[in-house]
Amino acid sequence: MAGTQFTEKEMKKIKSYGRPAVGWFCTYTPLEIFEAAELTPVRISGAHGPTSLGDSLMHTNICPFIKSLVDEFESGTLDFLDALVLTNGCDAQRRLYEIVRSRKPGIPVFLLQVPKKDGDEHIERFAGEIDELKNWIETTFKKEIDDKKLLDAMDLYRYLRARLRGYDGARRRQPPKVKGSYVMEVMLQVLRMPAPLALKLLDEEESIIKYREFPVGPRLLLYGNMMDDPGFLRLVEKYGGHVMMDEVCPGRRFWNIPEPRPDKPFCRSLARAYLTKSPCSRMAASKTAVDVVKELVAHQDPDGVIVYTLKFCDTHLYDVPRLRTALDEMNVKALFLESDYSQGAGQAATRVQAFIEMLKETRGTIPRDNTN
Amino acid sequence: MTTPIEIYFDSVVDALEKKLKDKKTARRLLVYETARIGRKLFDKKYASAWTGVFMPFEIFQAMDVGAVYVEYIGAMLAGTGQAPEFLRKAERFGYSPDGCAYHRALVGAALDSFIGRPELLIGATAPCDGGLKTILNLGENIGLETFVIDIPYPPVTREKTDYLVKQFRGMIDYITEFSGKKYDPDRMKESIRYSNEATRIIRELYELCTQKPAPITSDTLKNFQIIFALLLGTKEGVEVAQVFLDEAKQHLKNGCADLPKEDIRLLWVQNRIQYKTKLIDYLQENYNAKIVIDELNYIYWDDMDEDRPLEALAIRLISHPLNGKVGHRIDILKKLCEDYAIDGAVNPSHWGCRQNCGVREIIKSDLAKIGVPMINLDVDCVDSRNYSEGQLLTRLQGFMEMIES
Ligand code: SF4
Ligand code: SF4
Numbered sequence: 041m042a043g044t045q046f047t048e049k050e051m052k053k054i055k056s057y058g059r060p061a062v063g064w065f066c067t068y069t070p071l072e073i074f075e076a077a078e079l080t081p082v083r084i085s086g087a088h089g090p091t092s093l094g095d096s097l098m099h100t101n102i103c104p105f106i107k108s109l110v111d112e113f114e115s116g117t118l119d120f121l122d123a124l125v126l127t128n129g130c131d132a133q134r135r136l137y138e139i140v141r142s143r144k145p146g147i148p149v150f151l152l153q154v155p156k157k158d159g160d161e162h163i164e165r166f167a168g169e170i171d172e173l174k175n176w177i178e179t180t181f182k183k184e185i186d187d188k189k190l191l192d193a194m195d196l197y198r199y200l201r202a203r204l205r206g207y208d209g210a211r212r213r214q215p216p217k218v219k220g221s222y223v224m225e226v227m228l229q230v231l232r233m234p235a236p237l238a239l240k241l242l243d244e245e246e247s248i249i250k251y252r253e254f255p256v257g258p259r260l261l262l263y264g265n266m267m268d269d270p271g272f273l274r275l276v277e278k279y280g281g282h283v284m285m286d287e288v289c290p291g292r293r294f295w296n297i298p299e300p301r302p303d304k305p306f307c308r309s310l311a312r313a314y315l316t317k318s319p320c321s322r323m324a325a326s327k328t329a330v331d332v333v334k335e336l337v338a339h340q341d342p343d344g345v346i347v348y349t350l351k352f353c354d355t356h357l358y359d360v361p362r363l364r365t366a367l368d369e370m371n372v373k374a375l376f377l378e379s380d381y382s383q384g385a386g387q388a389a390t391r392v393q394a395f396i397e398m399l400k401e402t403r404g405t406i407p408r409d410n411t412n
Numbered sequence: 413m414t415t416p417i418e419i420y421f422d423s424v425v426d427a428l429e430k431k432l433k434d435k436k437t438a439r440r441l442l443v444y445e446t447a448r449i450g451r452k453l454f455d456k457k458y459a460s461a462w463t464g465v466f467m468p469f470e471i472f473q474a475m476d477v478g479a480v481y482v483e484y485i486g487a488m489l490a491g492t493g494q495a496p497e498f499l500r501k502a503e504r505f506g507y508s509p510d511g512c513a514y515h516r517a518l519v520g521a522a523l524d525s526f527i528g529r530p531e532l533l534i535g536a537t538a539p540c541d542g543g544l545k546t547i548l549n550l551g552e553n554i555g556l557e558t559f560v561i562d563i564p565y566p567p568v569t570r571e572k573t574d575y576l577v578k579q580f581r582g583m584i585d586y587i588t589e590f591s592g593k594k595y596d597p598d599r600m601k602e603s604i605r606y607s608n609e610a611t612r613i614i615r616e617l618y619e620l621c622t623q624k625p626a627p628i629t630s631d632t633l634k635n636f637q638i639i640f641a642l643l644l645g646t647k648e649g650v651e652v653a654q655v656f657l658d659e660a661k662q663h664l665k666n667g668c669a670d671l672p673k674e675d676i677r678l679l680w681v682q683n684r685i686q687y688k689t690k691l692i693d694y695l696q697e698n699y700n701a702k703i704v705i706d707e708l709n710y711i712y713w714d715d716m717d718e719d720r721p722l723e724a725l726a727i728r729l730i731s732h733p734l735n736g737k738v739g740h741r742i743d744i745l746k747k748l749c750e751d752y753a754i755d756g757a758v759n760p761s762h763w764g765c766r767q768n769c770g771v772r773e774i775i776k777s778d779l780a781k782i783g784v785p786m787i788n789l790d791v792d793c794v795d796s797r798n799y800s801e802g803q804l805l806t807r808l809q810g811f812m813e814m815i816e817s
Pocket of ligand 2: 483512513514539540541542543683762764765766767768
């Protein structure tokens with residue numbers, strides 16, 4: 041199982057792929073560029089433990105995921121990375137870039153500027169940024185990324201994302217073939233390995249799930265930001281709930297990207313695909329993150345929604361009142377959790393349990409099969 | 413329906429009109445003219461807009477758009493002591509108390525119909541996530557289409573400037589579509605001309621403050637440039653700038669004899685505390701310490717080319733010190749420390765301001781390298797509910813003693 045902290049074993053495993061390892065975590069990072077340069081994308085994350093240096097080097101009121109990463113950097117756990125690609129996903133991410141630059145001058149780091157809108161001029165601008173990222177990777181790793189390599193990488197990721205979509209759909213079968221917590225565990229591994237190996241992992245998983253079946257309790261949609269704690273999903277499962285779909289960064293928000301058109305320039309195709317993907321709440325695009333939740337609710341008809349937001353995350357927290365109203369209007373029961381990443385899943389146990397009990401009483405379990 | 417804020421702006425304008433007749437002081441004139449901008453929000457001759465703080469205000473002047481940025485309203489509510497009531501309102505509605513209170517106060521006031529409803533909502537991706545999300549949410553809540561400017565990070569390049577100019581054109585179309593106001597290139601030129609004229613005067617004013625003693629009090633230029641942004645591109649702006657400059661010159665002429673003593677020169681980082689506190693008086697009375705420059709009082713751009721106004725404004729927005737990576741902000745802070753012979757810097761670290769709090773330690777250590785100590789306070793500049801003066805005074809005391817030693 042992939043932990044969210046880098047154990048010695050995991051670092052060794054990443055090194056064993058024989059490619060330079062590049063840290064990333066924002067789903068607007070075009071991993072196709074990494075693949076075209078034969079790098080291993082390593083989704084970095086914090087340790088779900090108390091932070092200390094993150095608080096003193098930044099401020100207590102910064103996103104606990106980011107502070108946790110600062111602690112990881114400071115403890116040297118991430119020194120095995122050969123480079124880092126961060127984005128301007130939010131103010132906290134932008135400031136993480138500064139901390140890494142000042143505290144870890146040995147790690148080359150690129151800050152990818154992702155526009156917040158999805159019109160043509162924004163796509164063009166993002167294409168320019170992706171092109172810059174490509175040049176930076178070529179220089180940093182002394183590799184050449186030609187069109188052929190990029191097109192192959194785009195193909196590979198298109199296929200990987202389609203496969204992830206299929207695998208994810210298995211939890212919406214009736215009965216489910218896979219639990220939500222397994223899906224997240226697999227996702228966390230997939231996000232830390234080269235795409236060809238991720239496909240192998242999915243082959244193995246799919247051969248196993250064929251023979252599995254799980255009883256289904258209240259079917260839940262999990263919506264959130266840096267929700268990368270399978271422990272939380274296990275907690276939901278412990279009380280009889282089933283996270284049949286998520287809209288979180290290491291989940292649907294990663295694989296739900298429109299296929300990039302194989303048109304040149306490829307950087308523009310990638311820019312279009314990424315900017316028009318399922319938006320997170322940082323975006324000011326034609327569709328909002330709240331619209332995404334509404335669509336998912338309308339399409340998937342969950343028994344309940346868990347909105348899991350990290351503390352101090354402005355982009356998500358500013359959406360909470362609107363989400364509340366929207367879900368109320370749709371008559372869907374929702375549990376709003378504002379979590380301090382550092383405390384792990386247990387923190388929310390009582391509320392999760394009460395929420396699931398309430399769902400069981402009010403709606404019971406209704407068999408449905410919806411694999412999309 | 414007349415909203416309370418309209419009554420407020422009217423009363424400020426009326427009261428100050430009388431006072432200005434008695435005596436024209438720079439601060440009075442500044443407040444008077446900005447209140448008149450506020451009044452434009454309710455004047456049928458103008459389109460009304462609530463915006464982000466980083467805006468090309470000259471375009472609004474040229475198009476007869478009465479525009480105020482949402483943080484201005486937040487600060488105003490704090491200054492008049494009304495913020496806590498609206499903060500509570502926003503929190504009851506589901507807004508986290510951990511966000512920036514400039515925004516939350518405004519949202520609470522909007523929920524309470526305190527400030528009416530604009531015709532236009534224009535946000536920007538800088539300086540912070542919260543500001544943009546506030547504009548977007550207001551749009552959703554009151555059912556108004558918003559326009560968002562995506563500001564790329566420095567350094568300025570041709571491509572980034574063109575990108576922003578294209579968006580300005582989109583914004584102009586949006587203004588025309590939703591308010592009927594048209595873009596007139598001649599008025600735009602005039603607006604840029606006024607803006608250049610005012611900023612030339614302000615540069616001179618700031619230059620005078622490099623002198624020892626600086627011909628101001630700690631509060632003369634409180635929130636100055638951030639408020640002045642609303643007047644950029646107006647004739648009134650030029651007048652306000654001139655009165656500030658004249659006052660400073662007058663003080664210099666008197667050898668600053670009518671100003672409090674100045675032994676310690678301070679730099680204030682980012683925003684001031686917007687409600688009443690004793691901090692500034694305490695610094696002055698106990699240590700003869702004067703704020704001679706605020707970080708946000710810095711004209712970081714050159715005169716703008718009136719023949720290429722949109723391009724010039726794009727360059728100005730991209731190169732704002734709070735936009736993007738922190739490097740160029742720190743370079744400016746260091747320059748200010750040197751130009752103004754600063755003894756110490758105060759950063760209030762406004763609670764909820766991620767972009768500032770996230771780099772406060774980096775700023776502190778970089779300023780320390782040039783021999784300028786900085787104190788990071790932990791305070792909410794708008795929300796006075798948890799304000800603890802005693803604690804802050806104790807911390808400031810330690811800091812000042814360290815500077816003195
Ligand atoms: S959870 Fe929010 S604050 Fe944290 S990194 Fe993600 S978007 Fe930024
Ligand atoms: S204080 Fe910070 S968070 Fe608040 S509006 Fe200003 S830059 Fe944004």
